[in-house]
Amino acid sequence: MSNILLQLDQLSKSFGNLKAVDQLSLTLEKGNVYGLLGPNGSGKSTTLGMILNVINPTSGSFSWYQGALTTHQALKKIGAIIERPNFYPYMTASQNLKLICKIKQCSHESIEEKLILVGLWERRHSKFKTFSLGMKQRLAIAAALVNNPDLLILDEPTNGLDPEGIHQIRKLITSIAELGTTILLASHLLDEVEKVCNHVIVLKEGVKFYEGPVDEISQSFGFFELKATDRKILTDFIKTLPEVKEMKLESNHLKVFLKAELSEEVLSKKLAEANIYCTHFVKKHPSLEDQFLTLTQS
């Protein structure tokens, strides 16, 4: 059995003149935790809408399980949460989950287990409309897990939650990821993605900007923050170094980005040889957030 769960081929969606998703090609494999990153309006939700059968693609195609199953059959083996939890407000938590089991044609047995997992077992007989947003979101996670899905798709799962709710959902996602479930997590919150994902896809204005392992995106050569009494001499010297990619002056610090390995030891030695002594000397590795911002803003 192949490991490929989902393939997107040149998938595009336009709303009028606006290209929401532009020729997006992707492959999702079993066992990974994918992060779909991008600022608001970059086409994340549209992409998910298309693979989830609720938005018709303008062009391009996608296939689940390498075309072995039709989309709606495949979705029975997938769990997905999009933006807000949508349930029948007049039904209780467990009635809603039973309906989902009927649709997904899976057994009712795991309802109890999943409700316990998300901490809603005590409230199983409460109507959905009485739930708080955090509880609704947790019920949505239980609903997405009720068929023990091959792939769990989460679109902005912590949107609109209070800090405690966010914490609960994150803990839940981490524990699900540890169980080995393949996850596709769409978010604009980078630390969220950094913490759980091992693979990231960055979208910007509907175009795929970057795709690769999460440690690769943050694996750059880092940058130095330098400060010296005479800034001009420092700047002129740094310019001559072959390892330097670019320099930026940022709040009195000179930020020096590298394109090759340059250790603190080597640089300080070189500076000393040139008779330059720094008042501030730090080497930093960028967070995913810095990387993301440089990626999407450039």
Add this chain to the structure above:
Amino acid sequence: MRLLSIELYKLWHNRISKILIFSYFILIFSIAILSTIKVEIGPINFHLADQGIFNFPYIWHFNSFMIGLLKIFFAVIIVAMIGNEYSYKTLKQNLIDGLSKEEFLRSKVYAILAFVGISTLLVFLISLVLGGIYSDYNELQIVFSDLEYLLAYAIKLFGFFSLCLFLGLLIKRSAFALGFLALWQIIEGICFGLMKWKLSDLIPSHSAEQIFRFFPLNAMGNLIKEPFSRLSAIQNIADQIGEGFTKDYGVSTLNLCIVLAWSSLFLWWSLLLLKKRDL
């Protein structure tokens, strides 16, 4: 069966639709109340049941027409069951959970068929019982003649509910969809009036009626014509004042076909609409 059970599950757990469904079926029984209407004012002794409305085979016509008027109750349920899916966004969720758009529509249609079936069966049973009590003729041959009114009843309901389903999907909001249904009725009336008025120069007036019978709501109405003027009491009065009726009260096959064609069109359009729309 799975699709039907999904739809019934949704309806069953909704208190309002449960109440409406029950009241609809209870209202059907209320036709029996008509039989108890008795007016006694001095010498005038009027008992509705004795006026022949419950005579076989006339009762098939009378009951299917009268009970057919209750269909508007059910229209509310159908429009609401579509409108809710949109306002709760559960249509989107159903699709994500792995129901295809076609299956979604089929689950609704199956529910409609089930209710039309139950409703028709009830009309049959109630008429049989009422007729059994009050009818002057009880020969089997007469009892089971004119049963085509039941077929017309079922198709009339199905056609009407298909229209409701389509309007619900088109407009997405239950209240507006019902308003639009009323508007549709008015527009059909205006169209007919305009045709009679404007086209009368071009074509003879009866052809306006010929065209009008193809309009969906009118076609549904034509399936079972009003039964009152067929009552012998009223016929007698008409004869006395020299206005004899020569009206065809039968169920015409053409009308059945028109309504069935409209039903399939409405369902087909519903499917297209669902498929085309992004959610």
